[in-house]
Amino acid sequence: MGEDAVVIGAGIAGLSAAMAVSGFFRNVTLVERDATEPSDDPRAGVPQGRHPHVLTSGALRALEELFPGLSQALTEAGALPLSAGWDIRQEVPGVGALPQRRIPCPTFAATRPVLERVLSQSLKAQTNVTIRRGVAALGISTAPDGSRATGVRVEDEDGEVKDIKADLVVDASGRIGLIARALEAIGRPMPRGEAIGIGIGYTTGVFRIPSDAEPDFGILVTWADPPHNGRSGYLVKIADNVWQVLMVGRGGDQPPADIDSFYDFARTLATSSISDALKKACPPQKLTRFRFPESTRWRFGAGSAPAGLLPIGDSLCRFNPIYGQGMAVAAQEAVLLRELLQSCASRATDGLSWLADEFPSRCDALVEAPWMTSAVPDFAYPVTTGARPQDFDERIRAQGELLQNAFHDEAAHRTLLGVQNLLPRGFLALA
Incomplete structure (x- = not known):
């Protein structure tokens, strides 16, 4: 496809995208603002890195396509x-x-640092991939006529500014800013955006629970009770006797930052399961908070971006994180990117121009189902802002019926898990 590709951002989307393009370009450079190598500690550029991460079945399936042997590597990493x-x-x-x-x-169930470390190690095995940490992307360069991307301007830790040339630039920075400035510079309009104000707030602590008091499950999710009670809780095992405990609130009802109030908040959840599990737990040294004000989505149409410039992951859509969709969609977009690059390679005309139109359009279709799956329950709360789906009542009734049926019907349970895990329609029905 060309000599050089540059991927901006070494999160899940960026690591996946770099692996996806590595088979089609002579040199692939992944630039990441954070200078530290992946370790057991969350990096600064991932504000939710200290909070629970669950790799859904749909995410695992997509990542396994890109990183063969991933399941074994994750297990060996803990x-x-x-x-x-x-x-x-x-x-x-x-x-x-x-x-x-x-x-x-x-x-x-894995911490964010473990996920990134395992993926980074696998990516480093690709001899044509270079990961440059401590390098901030300042802007995306384009041809004088604005027809195509030509590279990325970066600044390293020493303050030196350089240009990295590229035939393909994949923006996995997690924000729209770099692409917005590039489009403005060449006189192209911004793609249509959509936002859902959810006002989610997190508080997480890492608790040690003695072996004789550990629950008999790996993850517990206590759902909220809309429309009036937006409080929910998560209990996620990350090692022997070690559990991440997450409290979630909405709007003005945010979970507290001190441990006594944290216990009080847990006691107000719809069930006592999490509160009961914490009775014998050793409390954490500190609690970590995170705010997520809104879900955002950008709809790139044909001609929105110049050839050789592609958004991916949160640069296309930032999901409400409590539903665990972001990593799955990012990985699935990277799989799609690899498939389209294979098609590009056989095209007689300029494949990267075709890709600039085809990839965002196909991603928009890929994002639609998970976007609606999270938007519908979010709009069940009066604090949520944004444009409700026109068929909101029908959708929320259908979601409620599926959930109710899942309690007594295994086929419905399989369908529910398929939706929650972003698996192809009917995938679990065949298993």
Whole structure:
């Protein structure tokens, strides 16, 4: 496809994108603002890095396509393999906990640093990929006529500014700013944006629970009870006797930052499961907070971006993180990118021009289902702002019926897990 590709950002989207393009360009450079190598500590550029991360089955399936042997590598790194139907306990207010069923829906509970470290190690094995840390992307360069991207201007830790030439630039920075400035410079309009104000607030602590008091599941999710109670909780095992505990609130009802109030907040959840699990737990040294004001989505149409410039991951869509969709969609977009690059390679005309139109359009279709899956329950809360789907009532009724049916019907349970894990329609029905 060309000599050089540059990927901006070494998060899950950037690592996946770099692997996807590595088979089509002679040199691939991944630039990341954070200077530190992946370790056991979250890096500064991932503000939610100290909070729970669950690799859904859809994310795992896509990442395995890009990084063969990933499941084994994650297990060796200390991530906990789980089965969504058996090891993840979902508690629904007023209904109870979904029954345990041995549905083949593999997932992993892992900290964000473990995920990034494993993916980085696999990517480094590609001899044509260079990862440059401590290098900030300042802007995306384009040809004088604005027809195509030509590279990225960067600044290293010493303050030296350089230009990295590229035939393809993939923006996985997690923000729209770099692309917005590039479009403005060449006189192209911004793509149509959409935002849903959700006002989510997190507080997470890492607790040690003695072996004789540990729950018999790997993950517990206590759902909120809309429209009036937006409080939910998560209990995620990350090592022997070590659990991440997350409290979530909305709008003005934010979870507290001190441990006594944290325990009080846990006692107000729809069930007592998390509060009961914490009774014998050793409290954390500190609690970590995170705010996520809104979900955002950018709809790139044909001709929106010059040839050789592609947004991916959060640069296209930032999902409400409590539903665990962001990593899955980013990985699936990277798989799509690799498939389209294969098609590009056989085209007689300028493949990168075709790719600049085709990839965002196909991503928009890929994003639609998870976007609506999270938007509908978010709009069940009066504090949520934005444009409701026109068929909101029908959609929320259908989601509620599927959830109710999942309690007594295994086929419905399989469908529910497929939706939650971003698996192809009917995938678990065939398993």
